[in-house]
Amino acid sequence: MQKNLAKPNPRILHGETKKMIQTFIQKFTQEKIEYTKIGSKYFLATKSLIQIKDKIKITPLLVGLYLGEEKEGKFAPSLALLEIIAKTSTNKVFIKDIGEMDFIYGKKLRSRHILKIEGETKVGFLKLIQNEHDENLGLGKISKEIKEGGTIIKNKMDRGDFLRREMD
Amino acid sequence: MNPFIERYSQLGWDYTETKMRESLWVNTSKIRVEELKARLEKKRIILKKIPFLEKGFLVESKRFSLSSTQEYLQGFFHMQEAASQLPVQALQPKGLVLDMCAAPGGKTAQIALQAEAVVALESQQKRMQALLNNLERLGIKNCIAYNIDARKFEGVEFDKILLDAPCSGNCAKDRRWFSKQTISNFEKNSKIQKELLSTAYDLLKEGGEILYSTCSLEPEENELVVDWAIKNLGLKTMKLDSYGSEGLTQIFNKKLSEEIKLCKRIWPSQTQGFFMAKLKK
Ligand SMILES: C[S@@+](CC[C@H](N)C(=O)[O-])C[C@H]1O[C@@H](n2cnc3c(N)ncnc32)[C@H](O)[C@@H]1O
Numbered sequence: 001m002q003k004n005l006a007k008p009n010p011r012i013l014h015g016e017t018k019k020m021i022q023t024f025i026q027k028f029t030q031e032k033i034e035y036t037k038i039g040s041k042y043f044l045a046t047k048s049l050i051q052i053k054d055k056i057k058i059t060p061l062l063v064g065l066y067l068g069e070e071k072e073g074k075f076a077p078s079l080a081l082l083e084i085i086a087k088t089s090t091n092k093v094f095i096k097d098i099g100e101m102d103f104i105y106g107k108k109l110r111s112r113h114i115l116k117i118e119g120e121t122k123v124g125f126l127k128l129i130q131n132e133h134d135e136n137l138g139l140g141k142i143s144k145e146i147k148e149g150g151t152i153i154k155n156k157m158d159r160g161d162f163l164r165r166e167m168d
Numbered sequence: 169m170n171p172f173i174e175r176y177s178q179l180g181w182d183y184t185e186t187k188m189r190e191s192l193w194v195n196t197s198k199i200r201v202e203e204l205k206a207r208l209e210k211k212r213i214i215l216k217k218i219p220f221l222e223k224g225f226l227v228e229s230k231r232f233s234l235s236s237t238q239e240y241l242q243g244f245f246h247m248q249e250a251a252s253q254l255p256v257q258a259l260q261p262k263g264l265v266l267d268m269c270a271a272p273g274g275k276t277a278q279i280a281l282q283a284e285a286v287v288a289l290e291s292q293q294k295r296m297q298a299l300l301n302n303l304e305r306l307g308i309k310n311c312i313a314y315n316i317d318a319r320k321f322e323g324v325e326f327d328k329i330l331l332d333a334p335c336s337g338n339c340a341k342d343r344r345w346f347s348k349q350t351i352s353n354f355e356k357n358s359k360i361q362k363e364l365l366s367t368a369y370d371l372l373k374e375g376g377e378i379l380y381s382t383c384s385l386e387p388e389e390n391e392l393v394v395d396w397a398i399k400n401l402g403l404k405t406m407k408l409d410s411y412g413s414e415g416l417t418q419i420f421n422k423k424l425s426e427e428i429k430l431c432k433r434i435w436p437s438q439t440q441g442f443f444m445a446k447l448k449k
Pocket residue numbers: 252268269270271272273274275276289290291292295316317318319332333334335
């Protein structure tokens with residue numbers, strides 16, 4: 001069950017302090033993802049990549065694919081992690097082309113944007129947001145049940161972040 | 169007369185104003201070329217294959233910025249000027265590769281898509297974020313990245329090294345270039361470039377290869393650096409099957425080793441200015 005989802009930073013999600021990444025992944029898929037942790041950051045890295053890293057004395061900023069990090073006791077997934085888990089997840093919302101850009105610009109999704117919902121539809125649940133090609137656009141949270149109409153999915157994070165980071 | 173243009177003329181190039189054209193390479197680990205082209209065409213973005221590049225395309229027409237498209241955000245392509253795409257193609261990455269001057273990471277990603285693994289170094293902390301963002305967007309899984317001055321790096325030996333060195337840039341890239349540059353700048357860059365090449369030599373396996381590149385047109389940062397590397401490090405220049413003309417062996421009144429002809433010099437016309445040398449240990 002989801003509880004108390006973070007308010008101030010949309011990229012931070014609650015989880016258990018110990019295995020935050022696993023707790024997060026399990027909300028979406030049974031897939032096991034082998035990760036390695038450096039400081040507060042999680043990475044997807046092969047054994048041979050870790051062997052190379054171990055020969056170098058200084059600490060890297062990246063080893064393999066960045067999966068997310070712990071911030072103030074919470075887990076902030078990366079967009080790359082969402083993309084990976086979306087491949088095997090059945091906890092998704094598919095949206096129409098017309099909603100794609102709205103979502104990428106950080107906006108909420110309304111019923112007219114939505115094509116199909118897989119899995120749980122209760123208020124408070126996190127959903128992977130997919131376009132018509134089943135490509136991940138980000139993460140949303142159901143904020144109103146579908147049958148009530150109006151705004152139903154809040155934007156928690158989206159791939160437009162890549163563009164926003166370039167502008168910083 | 170502009171002293172730089174005068175120098176170019178002595179080196180054999182009649183200056184002509186060139187505009188940079190928008191280009192990209194397709195991330196074929198995520199999408200097929202034909203599929204990307206078709207998706208972009210629906211958005212009235214037309215791509216045209218660049219004959220001298222394996223995965224490079226020219227943006228022939230567009231209605232809005234490519235980096236705001238879903239296809240860009242999905243990491244299906246990377247915006248990179250055509251000549252800048254050449255070094256990795258010429259390096260033919262394999263095994264463990266070092267990218268000594270990596271940010272913003274276009275070439276790091278190109279290497280990663282071909283090599284077993286790539287170690288990427290970047291000395292400027294504020295440029296690191298762009299590198300990390302691009303690698304995440306493009307879905308690169310086999311890169312280790314460090315924020316360090318490459319001249320201080322140690323620990324492993326590499327099969328191949330890309331040294332896309334910091335340089336003065338060129339007039340096709342920056343319209344105010346002529347008013348910003350001085351010959352003493354080229355000399356300063358040259359000193360760092362030689363130091364970086366010397367580190368590259370130390371980090372390279374016996375028989376390994378270095379691809380040295382700059383987007384400068386100045387011989388102090390190009391042929392003269394390579395000539396120094398041949399004479400002081402014992403590196404050998406290798407043949408480069410690539411777009412571009414021969415490296416220069418007569419620099420003003422100085423004669424350089426004949427092997428420098430194997431390097432590639434690109435005067436701005438279809439692309440920006442560029443220089444490449446492939447060196448073997
Ligand atoms: C020509 S740019 C590299 C472009 C990059 N290869 C690409 O294709 O995206 C040179 C880079 O080298 C970095 N740099 C300069 N001196 C360096 C040094 N001593 N060690 C590592 N990086 C350095 C600069 O900050 C700059 O980001």
